[in-house]
Amino acid sequence: MYLTAGFVFDDFDDARNRFAGVDPGYIYSRYANPTVAAVEQRIAALEHGADAILVGSGQAAISSALLGLLRAGDHVVSASSIYEGSRALFLENFPALDIESTFVEDANDPAEWERRIRPNTRALFAESISNPRNRILDVAAIADVARRHGIPLVIDNTFASPYLLRPIEHGADIVVHSASKFLSGHGTVLGGVIVDGGRFDWGAHPDRFSQLTHPGIDGGPGFLERFGRTAYSAYTRSVIVSRLGPTASPFTAFLIQQGIETLSLRLDRQSATALALARWLEGRPEVSSVDYAGLASHPHYELARRYLPRGQGSVFAVTLRGGVAAAKALINAVGLFTHMAHLGDVRSLIQHPASTSHAHRTDAQLRYEGIGPGMIRLSVGVEDAADLIADLERGLAAIPRSFDIEAAFSGTNSPPDGAVAAGLSAGPLVTVSTRTTER
Numbered sequence: 416m417y418l419t420a421g422f423v424f425d426d427f428d429d430a431r432n433r434f435a436g437v438d439p440g441y442i443y444s445r446y447a448n449p450t451v452a453a454v455e456q457r458i459a460a461l462e463h464g465a466d467a468i469l470v471g472s473g474q475a476a477i478s479s480a481l482l483g484l485l486r487a488g489d490h491v492v493s494a495s496s497i498y499e500g501s502r503a504l505f506l507e508n509f510p511a512l513d514i515e516s517t518f519v520e521d522a523n524d525p526a527e528w529e530r531r532i533r534p535n536t537r538a539l540f541a542e543s544i545s546n547p548r549n550r551i552l553d554v555a556a557i558a559d560v561a562r563r564h565g566i567p568l569v570i571d572n573t574f575a576s577p578y579l580l581r582p583i584e585h586g587a588d589i590v591v592h593s594a595s596k597f598l599s600g601h602g603t604v605l606g607g608v609i610v611d612g613g614r615f616d617w618g619a620h621p622d623r624f625s626q627l628t629h630p631g632i633d634g635g636p637g638f639l640e641r642f643g644r645t646a647y648s649a650y651t652r653s654v655i656v657s658r659l660g661p662t663a664s665p666f667t668a669f670l671i672q673q674g675i676e677t678l679s680l681r682l683d684r685q686s687a688t689a690l691a692l693a694r695w696l697e698g699r700p701e702v703s704s705v706d707y708a709g710l711a712s713h714p715h716y717e718l719a720r721r722y723l724p725r726g727q728g729s730v731f732a733v734t735l736r737g738g739v740a741a742a743k744a745l746i747n748a749v750g751l752f753t754h755m756a757h758l759g760d761v762r763s764l765i766q767h768p769a770s771t772s773h774a775h776r777t778d779a780q781l782r783y784e785g786i787g788p789g790m791i792r793l794s795v796g797v798e799d800a801a802d803l804i805a806d807l808e809r810g811l812a813a814i815p816r817s818f819d820i821e822a823a824f825s826g827t828n829s830p831p832d833g834a835v836a837a838g839l840s841a842g843p844l845v846t847v848s849t850r851t852t853e854r
C-alpha cells in the first residue's frame with residue numbers, strides 16, 4: 416500500500432521527464448498512485464471496460480464522470496428514479512454551472528428518451544437497478560437510443576455490481592459506482608469509480624466533445640489524438656478529477672480491493688437470501704407489497720431474468736399495510752438488521768425512505784415514486800436467512816394491532832396525532848442484542 420503524497424525522483428532529468436509525460440513514473444498521489452491504479456485496473460477488467468478512475472465517493476464518481484462530458488450550455492437527460500444525491504446534483508448543482516437536466520419518467524421507454532434529447536444533449540444517465548423499488552433498466556434499448564444520437568450513455572451500476580451486470584456489454588459507454596456499497600462490501604469506506612467503456616466515437620462530431628478533439632491548453636494535440644479510445648478517461652482523470660480533487664486515498668483503495676476479492680461470494684449469497692426473504696415477506700398478511708425483481712409479481716421480472724440471471728441483488732422495498740406506525744414498530748423491534756442509511760454491506764440494513772432519504776420529497780412525488788408511509792427498505796447481508804427471517808418475524812409481531820391501522824392511515828403520509836403513540840404503546844418491544852451493530 417503506497418500511503419504517500421509524493422514519489423521520489425531519481426534525479427533532475429527523471430523529474431523533468433515524469434512531468435513531461437515522457438516517463439510514466441508517478442509524481443504525486445492526486446494524479447496517480449500505484450495502489451489506486453491497481454484497483455482501477457481490476458474494476459476496469461470486472462466491468463469489461465478500457466480504463467477506470469477511482470475517486471473519493473460515489474457522488475464524486477457521478478459528478479466527475481458527467482463533468483467530463485458536460486460544460487456550460489450543455490444538457491443531460493436522466494431517468495427520474497435515481498439516487499437522491501444524483502437527482503439533487505442535476506436539480507441544484509448543474510443549473511449553477513449552466514448545465515440543464517431533463518428527466519425521463521419511464522426509463523424503459525426509448526421514445527420518451529428520444530423526445531427529451533436536444534441538440535445540446537451531451538449525456539444520458541440512468542441506474543441499472545433503481546432504489547428503492549428495484550426497477551431494472553433495459554440497458555440495451557436505451558443504449559440504442561444513445562448510439563443513434565451520438566450521445567454517451569452513463570450507467571450507475573451500484574446496485575448490481577459488475578458481478579451481476581456489466582452495462583458496457585449491453586452498449587453503455589461509461590459506468591459509475593458508489594464503491595462504498597457492494598464493491599467494498601463492508602461499510603468501512605467511501606469510494607467511487609468511473610469506468611470508460613472505450614468504445615464511444617468521440618470524433619464522430621468533432622465540435623460536440625471539443626474538450627477531447629481540440630488542442631489542449633498548451634496548444635498541443637488533443638486528448639483524442641493522444642489517447643485514442645481512452646481519451647475520455649484520460650481527460651476526466653487529468654482535467655476533472657485531478658483539478659477538482661476528489662482523490663481516493665490509497666487506504667480506501669486497499670479496502671475496496673479487499674472487498675472485491677469476495678464480491679462474487681457475497682453477491683451470490685446476498686441475492687439468494689434477498690429472494691428468500693422477499694418470498695417470505697410476500698406471503699405475510701402484514702405486508703401489502705414487496706418490490707423485488709426476482710419475484711414473479713414484480714413488473715420487471717422478465718427484464719431481471721434477461722439482465723440479472725445470477726441474482727437480482729440484495730436491496731428491495733417492502734410496504735407494510737399498517738403505514739408509518741407499522742414501519743416504526745418493525746424498525747424499532749428488529750435487532751439483527753442494522754438501522755442505517757447505507758446499502759450493499761455484509762450486514763443486513765433497514766431504513767424508512769419516506770422519513771429519511773426521501774423526506775424532502777412532496778407527498779405527490781412520493782406517491783409518484785411509489786414510496787408510501789409504510790415502505791421500508793432492506794439491504795440484505797450475508798447472515799443466515801433463517802436468522803433474518805426470525806428477526807423480521809419479531810419485527811412484524813411488534814406491529815400494533817389494537818385498531819384498524821390500514822383505515823387509520825390510508826392515503827396519508829403522516830398518521831393522525833396519537834396514532835403513533837398508540838402504536839408505540841402496543842406492548843413492549845423486543846430488543847435483541849445478539850451482536851453489536853455499531854462500528
Ligand SMILES: *Cc1c(COP(=O)(O)O)cnc(C)c1O
Nearest residue numbers: 472473474498573593595605606
Ligand atoms: C450511495 C449511492 C451513490 C452515492 O455514493 P456515495 O459513495 O455515498 O457518495 C450514488 N448512487 C447510488 C445508486 C448509490 O446507492
